[in-house]
Amino acid sequence: MWHIIRTLAVLTAAGTITGALTMTGAVTAPAEAAIAGSCPPIAVSNQHAGYGIMKGRFNLKVGPYAGPRCKTVASVGKGKKIYFHCFTRNSHGHLWVYGRVKGTGITGFMSMDNFSFTYYGKPLSYC
Structure with a gap:
């Protein structure tokens, strides 16, 4: 039960649950998560x-x-730099950053697990 409550707290904090938890434990999630x-x-x-x-x-x-x-x-190779714009958590609780590949106009989401080094000039903001 504690795992379920903790998971719901993470999802709620990430803004992925818009509905309410009922006494039966049912959760109403956004339509896109249901597909x-x-x-x-x-x-x-x-x-x-x-x-x-x-x-x-x-x-x-x-x-x-x-x-x-x-x-x-795009596929981004080892040693390449991605400039961070903002971050989000997916429905599994994994942290992803939205950013731009240095020297290009290519932008997208990258899992924070894929970086060997990170630098924050200021706190990273939610998307």
């Missing part, structure tokens, strides 16, 4: 918060989900 494989739209803003250095080759995505759920924007 398997959908990639929810995320409003983004450029907060100029810092950057990260890639620890390997990973896919930059249109939304904060790995695999086929969200389309791939």
Whole structure:
């Protein structure tokens, strides 16, 4: 039970649950979360918060989900720098950053797990 409450608290804090928890434990979630494989739209803003250095080759995505759920924007190689704009948590509680690949106009979401180094000039803001 504690795990369920903690998970709901994380999802609520991330803004992914818009409904209410009832006495039976049912949760009403956004419609896009109910559709398997959908990639929810995320409003983004450029907060100029810092950057990260890639620890390997990973896919930059249109939304904060790995695999086929969200389309791939580009593959970003090891050692490349991504400038952070803002961040979000997906429905699994994983932290993703929205940013731009240095020297390009290519933007998208990257999992924070994919960076070997991060620098924050100021606190990273939610998208």
